[in-house]
Amino acid sequence: xxxLICDDQAIIRDGLALLLRLEPDxxxxxxxxxxxxxxxxxxxxxxxxxxxxLKMPGIxxxxxxxxxxxxxxxxxxxxxxxxxxxxxxxxxxxxGADGYMLKDMPRDEVIKAVRGTVEGKxxxxxxxxxxxxxxxxxxxxxxxxxxxxxxxxxxxxVLRLLAQxxxxxxxxxxxxxSEGTVRNHLSTIFAKLNxxxxxxxxxxxxxxxxxxx
Numbered sequence: 198x199x200x201l202i203c204d205d206q207a208i209i210r211d212g213l214a215l216l217l218r219l220e221p222d223x224x225x226x227x228x229x230x231x232x233x234x235x236x237x238x239x240x241x242x243x244x245x246x247x248x249x250x251l252k253m254p255g256i257x258x259x260x261x262x263x264x265x266x267x268x269x270x271x272x273x274x275x276x277x278x279x280x281x282x283x284x285x286x287x288x289x290x291x292x293g294a295d296g297y298m299l300k301d302m303p304r305d306e307v308i309k310a311v312r313g314t315v316e317g318k319x320x321x322x323x324x325x326x327x328x329x330x331x332x333x334x335x336x337x338x339x340x341x342x343x344x345x346x347x348x349x350x351x352x353x354x355v356l357r358l359l360a361q362x363x364x365x366x367x368x369x370x371x372x373x374x375s376e377g378t379v380r381n382h383l384s385t386i387f388a389k390l391n392x393x394x395x396x397x398x399x400x401x402x403x404x405x406x407x408x409x410x
Contacts, residue, residue, distance in 0.1 A: 198315045201227045201242060203235040203258065204250040204277075209300070213248060213277070216304060223311065232256030232264075239265050239272060245315045246273040249294070251285055259288045266293030266393060275314045277307070293394050296320035317364050319396050344405040347389050353407065355382045359395060360402035 200217055202225060204210045214225045226242040229235040231253045239247060247265065251258035262274045275296045276289050289297055296314050298307065299322045310320040345353050351372070358368045365379045372379075383395075392398045 198222060198246065198312070199224050199226045199242065199244040200311065201225075201229065201235065201238055201244040201247045203229040203232070203247055203253075203261065205230055205253040206250075209250070213307075216307065217311070220308060223308075232258060232261030235261050236264055236268075239269055243269070244272060246275055246311060248277045248311070249274050251276060251278040251289065259285075259292045262289065262294050263292040270393065273314050275310060275320065277302075290396060290400065293397070295394065295396055298322050317395065318362060319399055344390070344401070344407070348386065352382055352386050352389075355379060356386055356398060356402050357407045359383070360399045360407055362399075 200223055202210050202213050202217075204213070207230075210228045210230075214228060217223045217225050226244050227238040229238050233256045235247060235249065236256070238244075249258045249262055256264075258276065258278070262276070265272055265274060273295045274293065275298060276294045277298045277300055278285070279300050286297060296310060296319055298310050298320060302310070302322065313320055348356065354372060355368055358371060363371070365376050365383070368374070369376045369379045374382075383398075387393065387398060390398060390401055392401060
């Protein structure tokens, strides 16, 4: 898997690159100092995943994530930052980030998050997950029937498993479907819910009570 690292601190960029290059299945294809450089390298290298810092001069990580997700929807963006303030978290998710990790995570967890995100899983640091769920619990929501009313029964089942963190392969196995059928269902679900990625769909599902086992 090809990974691009974007961070304005050279010691962080180089440290992450050294860490990832120890893994035989991960190749670091570029190092960006800011959001503008990340956009340029994303176009050139087409990485599978970008490790994105947030607070950077010029184009910050949130704006860079938004532009990258719009131009290159196949590229995953995993935020890796020191910031866990509510607005940073919510803005990153709204911009289309596939996961949100803090820089004090153990090495093994960072590697696990990188691999999992490329595979389609959504990784959120436990310290950040509470903020997201708290925002969901504390806000006004539409009744879940309004969401399920626009989805078929099968689409609702697929969305529920997605919200539980299942990969396409795991959803296919549980529902006895092919992975291609699962991908087709997800494309339809994203269109019906007016979202662009798995993270946004999963958060909407939790908001409407579809994330429980």
